[in-house]
Amino acid sequence: MTDQQVFFDDVSVGEQIPALSVTVDETQLFFFSAATYNGHRIHYDKKWAHAEGYDDVLVQGPLQAALLARAIGDWIGGRGRLVSFSVENRAVAYHGESLRFGGVITGTRLTDEGAGLVDLDIAGRREDTVLMPGTATVQLPRRGARS
Amino acid sequence: MNDDSLIDAESASRVGTVAAAATGEVNRRDWQRWAAAVGDRNPLWFDPEYARANGYREVICPPLFLQYAVLGVTHLDTLRPDGSSGAVSGSLAFPRAPKRMAGGESFTFHLPAYHRDQIEMVRTIESITEKEGRSGRFVLVTWHTIYRNQHGDPVAEASTSMIARP
Numbered sequence: 239m240t241d242q243q244v245f246f247d248d249v250s251v252g253e254q255i256p257a258l259s260v261t262v263d264e265t266q267l268f269f270f271s272a273a274t275y276n277g278h279r280i281h282y283d284k285k286w287a288h289a290e291g292y293d294d295v296l297v298q299g300p301l302q303a304a305l306l307a308r309a310i311g312d313w314i315g316g317r318g319r320l321v322s323f324s325v326e327n328r329a330v331a332y333h334g335e336s337l338r339f340g341g342v343i344t345g346t347r348l349t350d351e352g353a354g355l356v357d358l359d360i361a362g363r364r365e366d367t368v369l370m371p372g373t374a375t376v377q378l379p380r381r382g383a384r385s
Numbered sequence: 386m387n388d389d390s391l392i393d394a395e396s397a398s399r400v401g402t403v404a405a406a407a408t409g410e411v412n413r414r415d416w417q418r419w420a421a422a423v424g425d426r427n428p429l430w431f432d433p434e435y436a437r438a439n440g441y442r443e444v445i446c447p448p449l450f451l452q453y454a455v456l457g458v459t460h461l462d463t464l465r466p467d468g469s470s471g472a473v474s475g476s477l478a479f480p481r482a483p484k485r486m487a488g489g490e491s492f493t494f495h496l497p498a499y500h501r502d503q504i505e506m507v508r509t510i511e512s513i514t515e516k517e518g519r520s521g522r523f524v525l526v527t528w529h530t531i532y533r534n535q536h537g538d539p540v541a542e543a544s545t546s547m548i549a550r551p
Contacts, residue, residue: 260424269422273415275456279468286467299487300449301423307449308425316429316439319494320448326489372489 243315246354246378249343255358257340258309262297264333270301297331302339302362302370309339310360310374317379321355325372331364338363341374354380391482391515391524391551399477404528405508409455413500416450446498451532451541454498455506477510479549482524488546496540503535511544524549 264282271281279286280296287295303325310320331337341360348354355377362370420430428435429445436444446454459470479485498504508530516525530543 266422266424270419273419273422274453275459277459277464277468277470283468290467303490304419304423304425304447304449307447308423308427311425311427311429311447316435322491322493323449324489324491327487 243317244313244378245381246346246356247381249346249356249378251343251345253343255309255313255341255343257338258305258312259336259338260305261336262301262331262333264295267295267297267301267333270298270304274298274300276300292330292332294332297333297335297337299327299370302327302331302337305337306339306341306360306362306370306372306374310341310358310376314376314378319377321375321377323372323374325360325362325370327369328371329364329367329369331362331369335364337369344373352380352383354378391479391522391549392513393478393480396477396479396513399510400513402510403507404477404510406506407455407457408503408505409457411446411451411454411498411500411502411504413444413446415454416446419450419453420447441497441499443499446500446502448492448494448541451498451504452506452543454504455532477513477526477549479524482549482551484550486548486550488525488527488548490546491544493542494540495542496534496538498534498540502540504540505533507531507533508545520550522551 267281280290281298282295284295307323339362341358343356344359345357355375358374360372360374361368417430430447431444433444464470508528511527511529513526516523525546525548527544527546531539532541534540
């Protein structure tokens with residue numbers, strides 16, 4: 239693989255991680271429900287979704303979370319590690335909407351063992367609406383270190 | 386708690402008890418199907434050579450997939466009318482607050498999980514509290530969940546919450 243590894247030494251507070259833009263369609267909703275063994279009708283049954291007061295079938299909260307984690311994983315590369323990940327479901331999203339998943343660095347610190355940890359504020363958004371705010375901590379490799 | 390509480394005595398008595406326990410095997414094809422459904426092509430989940438070059442002994446399970454590795458089997462006639470299984474909440478009912486919505490979840494990851502790891506999940510009811518929000522009273526339930534592998538080592542921990550409204 240020829241991916242660019244990001245290092246702890248090269249990041250700083252305030253920096254944005256590359257954002258991921260995704261428009262989820264109904265096929266993806268179906269496959270995600272299947273992959274998570276989720277029978278909840280609000281994700282595939284429009285009549286049911288209407289009866290619960292929604293305009294259409296909904297994007298699964300866990301899919302929004304997984305897309306946020308994908309954005310983080312793409313950024314931290316093969317030697318980065320997701321240490322913690324915390325999100326809150328704040329607003330619903332529908333298929334066909336353009337969603338963006340990203341984050342900003344809020345802190346960097348070294349553990350007693352010398353591991354480089356980076357704290358992030360993360361969010362899934364539809365235009366200016368925050369659908370899923372959260373925080374994450376990742377470990378990044380240090381230049382010249384073995385791990 | 387009083388007679389007016391949204392929290393019935395039966396539910397209140399379950400704080401601190403185990404809401405759900407399950408075991409399951411981590412399966413590479415299952416996590417790869419999940420990653421494909423997310424559009425996540427991270428080679429750590431797919432490419433053994435890449436994973437080894439980055440310090441792992443094999444491809445690893447995406448951290449957020451671990452929670453699905455322990456899902457059991459739900460018979461169709463036991464589903465709720467809305468198609469959901471209700472298994473994860475330990476069947477807390479709240480007859481006085483029947484409308485439920487997911488709150489949030491918070492994971493800490495300790496170790497990678499590999500194909501065929503045996504995961505044991507134990508979910509405990511951490512707290513049940515009644516709160517007053519802008520749109521009225523609600524019940525906030527929080528669970529703590531630990532996932533251990535076949536060596537007894539914690540792989541991940543999670544704190545999950547749910548909101549129930551009248």
